[in-house]
Structures are given as structure tokens and as C-alpha cells.
Amino acid sequence: MRQVVLKEPGRFAIEDALEPVPQAGEALVCARRVGVCGTDYHAYEGKQPYFTYPRILGHELAVEVVEAPANEFGIRAGDRCAVEPYLSCGACHACRIGKPNCCERIQVLGVHTDGGMRELFTAPLGRLHRSESLTFDQLVLVEPFGIGAHAVRRSELKPGEEVLVVGAGPIGLAITQFARAAGGRVRVLEINPVRRSFAERLGVEILAEPDEELSEVVFDATGSVAAMEKSFERVAHGGRLVFVSVVQSAVRFDDPLFNRREMTLLSSRNSVGEFPPILRMIENGRIETAPWITHRLSMDDVPRRFPDLPREKNCIKAVVEVV
Known part of the structure; x- marks a missing residue:
């Protein structure tokens, strides 16, 4: 089988590899769509704080199950699934208190361990979320939607509250959709005119x-x-401030302002428990998916086109069509 490997910052290679063998509790899956995310761009630039090289990218994943043992999850060969890419240990403090998304030993596919930008890979059965009606294009959006949904849940947003989303990239747009669904009065601040235009389709006020x-x-x-x-x-x-971004350097703030306004600062990492409800929301038409995927590329295109994707015209979400 073939796979795309990020050998070091700025250098991809397409390699042949042996077909993986599933272990107990795993399915063999065929990658159909791999979403390209800001995390991937940062890894390519050498600016992702959790990253080591070489690495196979790909944590936004839509797959078809090739083979699966009998299992309690009902996963069968031929199923179309979104992959929850967060592999937690189940034993650390974070896992014990119900926060496996920030597990002390977390392994995120495509970040800490190899991801899905390859023709075949194995995945834990419990991390596969199937749908009988959604397309691969819809399933590949579930992971970034999960990031947005989790951030909104972290904020404890109440209906009618004034919301500002700063940044209308894919994650900011996902936050926008779920904040609206939660009843927030949402405005979006974005300097990029293409992203502003896309955000306008979501029916929110846009600030340049x-x-x-x-x-x-x-x-x-x-x-x-x-x-x-x-x-x-x-x-x-x-009020509350939620950081969904992760950067390599320190973030500084004015403490008198922070104290005077008695604001709450929150971080939001990954998602936990969001995949099943998101699948239902997409199936029921409550979350729009049609306009999201603006650019497509093949595995062979990745070394040549990946570096320029953020600058390609009207790019909101690019996906790699692996097979």
C-alpha cells in the first residue's frame, strides 16, 4: 500500500509500506477522505508543539471498514465511518475524571502517532462512528465539527448571550455553527474576505x-x-474567553483588566463525546456541510500542492481523496 509521510518540516515523501495487521479490538479500514487542518499546516512548517518526525498526517478521517471482528459496537465490513482520532489511556487522572480529551498520555492520530494519509490503517473499534446515510465528504467534517462543539460546551453558552468568534477558519466556522445552535447571538471577526464571505452564509453578523x-x-x-x-x-x-487555538509561545494579558472584569479564561482541547450527536445533527439537517469542502487533491498531489493550500483561492477546507 502507499502512504504520504512528512519526513521533516517542509518535506513529504510518498512511500510503499506493508499492509497493517489489526490487533485485538481493531478494524482494518480504508481511508476515503482526509481533511487538511491548521494542525497539519503547522506541522509542515515545524510549528506544531506536540509533533515529532517522521509522521503520517491525517486526523480528520472518513473511512470504509475493510474487515472487523465481531464486536459490541456493531461495526461491520463495508461501513462508512468517521474516526475519533484521540487515543486515551483510560487510567490517568484526566481519564478518571471524564476528560480523556486531555489524557496525560494521549495519542492523537496524525499528531503523536501516525494518522490516516495512507491507503489502509488500523483503528480501535470503539473509535469508529458509522452512519448509514452520510457521505464520506460529510463524515470527514465530523472531527473539526467536534472541536467546535466541544468549545461551545466548555463555554456553557446560554441562549441569548452575545458571542464573538475571532477567526473564521474551519474551526472558527464550526464554533459559529454550534454557538448558533445553542442559541447564542453570534458575531464573527475575520480579516480575510473569502472567509468573511463564507461565514455570511451561516447567517451571522460579520466584522472586518x-x-x-x-x-x-x-x-x-x-x-x-x-x-x-x-x-x-x-x-x-x-464574561468568558475560550482559547481553541494552540501556539508554541507564551500568551500574555493585562492582569488589572482580567481582574477588573472578573472574566473566566478557558482552554478547549479536542472533543469528548461529541461525535454521536454531531452525526445525528448532520443526518437531521441541523448542521450544514455542503459548502465546506472547497479544494480536493490526491495522494500524489500532496508533496506539490500542500505548501500552497492555505493561499489557494477561496480555500476553506481541503481534503485528500486517498482511495
Whole structure:
């Protein structure tokens, strides 16, 4: 089988490899779609803090099951599935208190361990979420939607609250959809005109430049230290600020402002328990998926096209069609 390996920052290679053999509790799956994420771009640039090389990218995954043993999850050969890429230990403090998304020994496919940018790989049966009606294009969006849904759940957003989403990349757009679904009055701050245009389809107010209005809940999904630091100034008294981005450097803030407004600062990492309800929401038409995938490439295209994807015209979400 073939696989795409990020050998080191800035260098991909397409390699032949042996077909993997499933262990107990695993299925053999065929990758159908692999979403390209900001994490992947940062890894390519050598700026992903949890990353080692060489690595097979791919944590946004839609797969077809090739073979599976009898199992309690009802997973069978031929099933179309979204893959929950977070492999937790089940024994550490975080896992014991119900937060496997920040497991002390977490292994995220495509980040800490090899991901799905290959024709075949094995996956734990309990991490496969099947749907009888969704397409591979829809299933590959479940993981980034999960990031957005988890961030909104972390914020404890209440219906009618004023929400500001800073950054309208795929994660910011996912936050926007789930914040609206939770009843928030959502505005989006984005400097990129293409992303602003896309966000307008979601029926929210769009800002090209910040204004003076403060928001009860602010989500930062920019991956920019400067934007994250500026977000403190946009939070209302008694409000919440949720960082969904992860950066390599320190983030600084003005403590008197933080104290005076008695704001709550939260981080949001991965997702936990969000996949099944997201599948149902997409199946029921509550979450829009049709316009998301704007760019497609094959495995052979990755070494040549990947570096320029963030700059390609009108790019919101790119996917690799592996098989």
C-alpha cells in the first residue's frame, strides 16, 4: 500500500509500506477522505508543539471498514465511518475524571502517532462512528465539527448571550455553527474576505474590523498570539474567553483588566463525546456541510500542492481523496 509521510518540516515523501495487521479490538479500514487542518499546516512548517518526525498526517478521517471482528459496537465490513482520532489511556487522572480529551498520555492520530494519509490503517473499534446515510465528504467534517462543539460546551453558552468568534477558519466556522445552535447571538471577526464571505452564509453578523462592543463569550480560533492577547479586551465584565487555538509561545494579558472584569479564561482541547450527536445533527439537517469542502487533491498531489493550500483561492477546507 502507499502512504504520504512528512519526513521533516517542509518535506513529504510518498512511500510503499506493508499492509497493517489489526490487533485485538481493531478494524482494518480504508481511508476515503482526509481533511487538511491548521494542525497539519503547522506541522509542515515545524510549528506544531506536540509533533515529532517522521509522521503520517491525517486526523480528520472518513473511512470504509475493510474487515472487523465481531464486536459490541456493531461495526461491520463495508461501513462508512468517521474516526475519533484521540487515543486515551483510560487510567490517568484526566481519564478518571471524564476528560480523556486531555489524557496525560494521549495519542492523537496524525499528531503523536501516525494518522490516516495512507491507503489502509488500523483503528480501535470503539473509535469508529458509522452512519448509514452520510457521505464520506460529510463524515470527514465530523472531527473539526467536534472541536467546535466541544468549545461551545466548555463555554456553557446560554441562549441569548452575545458571542464573538475571532477567526473564521474551519474551526472558527464550526464554533459559529454550534454557538448558533445553542442559541447564542453570534458575531464573527475575520480579516480575510473569502472567509468573511463564507461565514455570511451561516447567517451571522460579520466584522472586518473590531468594534467597541464587548461580548459575554469570546472564542479565539486564530492560532495567532497577537489575536489571542487582544481577545481579552473584547470580553464583557463577568464574561468568558475560550482559547481553541494552540501556539508554541507564551500568551500574555493585562492582569488589572482580567481582574477588573472578573472574566473566566478557558482552554478547549479536542472533543469528548461529541461525535454521536454531531452525526445525528448532520443526518437531521441541523448542521450544514455542503459548502465546506472547497479544494480536493490526491495522494500524489500532496508533496506539490500542500505548501500552497492555505493561499489557494477561496480555500476553506481541503481534503485528500486517498482511495
